[in-house]
Amino acid sequence: MLSIEDNKMLIETGANTPMGKLFRRYWIPALLSEELPAPDCPPVRVTLLGEKLVAFRDSNNQIGLLDEHCPHRKASLFFGRNEEGGLRCVYHGWKFDACGKCVDMPSEPPESNFKNKVTIKSYPCQEYGGIIWTYMGPPDEMPDQPVFEFTLVPPSHRYFSRRIQESNYFQAIEGGIDSSHISFLHRRVHENPTPTQLAVENGAPKFEVTKTDYGLLIGARRDTKEENIYWRITQFVMPWYALIPPTTNNSKLRTGHAWVPMDDENCWHWTFSWIPESPIKEADLAKMKEGDHELHAALIPGTLRPVQNKDNNYLIDRELQASKKNYSGIKGIGIQDAAVQESAGVIVDRSKERLGTSDAAIIVARRVMLNAAQGLENGVNPPGLDVEQLKVRAASVMLPRGVPFQEGASELLKLNEDDFVYSY
Ligand code: FES
Ligand SMILES: [Fe+2]
Structure with missing residues (x-):
């Protein structure tokens, strides 16, 4: 829950607002x-x-x-x-x-x-x-330009898209760093589930959130039936990026997002897909380009508005929903996110919500954003402007019980820029 004043500071991004001034430093x-x-x-x-x-x-x-x-x-x-x-x-x-x-x-x-x-x-x-x-x-x-892993890979290894989301930017950020909703909104039925797939079905992860120089390191911990703990580790990078952990350990495709305010009631939803080690397969690339992909939605020709949008209820299929093969009945992870985030209203009144323990990451993220905006008003430089600090990755990993995720996954969470020396 936020006070009406804090909510206003969080969602307003015009040139003379505290958050608007903060965003204009990146x-x-x-x-x-x-x-x-x-x-x-x-x-x-x-x-x-x-x-x-x-x-x-x-x-x-x-x-x-x-x-x-x-x-x-x-x-x-x-x-x-x-x-x-x-x-x-x-x-x-x-x-x-x-x-x-x-x-x-x-x-x-x-x-x-x-x-x-x-x-x-x-x-x-x-x-x-x-x-x-x-x-x-x-x-x-003007700071140095940000360097992310997805800006370092060759063109053949990446596919990016952007589309309009008809909500305030911060609702989209909240969805991006909320690892608990994948157990529901994005649930799929697996015939022979792996331990990680079973773990993902555990809808009540325990969150451990660490503040960093660039934003937040968010560990979502799910117990498994085995000795190991399944950790999904999301990076929130100021002021609007999330690096999303792969859904399974062996998935090579990586995902990142940016949610950039267009105005206070709409944002640009960016999706960055990339494979560090190899080109994206042609068939996968074709699906991404056609918008027939979990993360890259089909757009109305000549616009950046998705074909599945609030005017057609995102083409929800109630039979599919009833079949339990798809929890929401809406096709595409990206559009599932848009549906729930937009359905909360273009600007959520956060003074009226009821938060639980699984909302730990968003509670801290709001504070980090508000403190950065307030700090800038008081002459303190914002976090996340030093590009050296941005060289991080997300990870999903099984770790032995008792091992702190920051230590157990420390190598996986680092981005080594030298790995990306290539010529276009
Ligand atoms: S409006 Fe006259 S030149 Fe542009
Ligand atoms: Fe999601």
């Missing part, structure tokens, strides 16, 4: 590189932290991220012409470069120097790991 995943596939390709609209923006790739491959609205009379630059090193408004021809400088103003007389006085809001961008990142904070506070 690099933000803004778009997939493939959304701007070539120089001078059509621009793309993207709303981030309540700001309507338009992204484009100029003739020199430089990425620009500008205010969506032209400073002249506010027409949308989404309709702009992306040509010869800038984005030109189609209303009266004003043209802006990737840094937001007005470089042409054909509607004014040639002798006018008005164009030198006009700029448009622009944010710096970087492109690496298949992602276009932006920084929307004070220029002199």
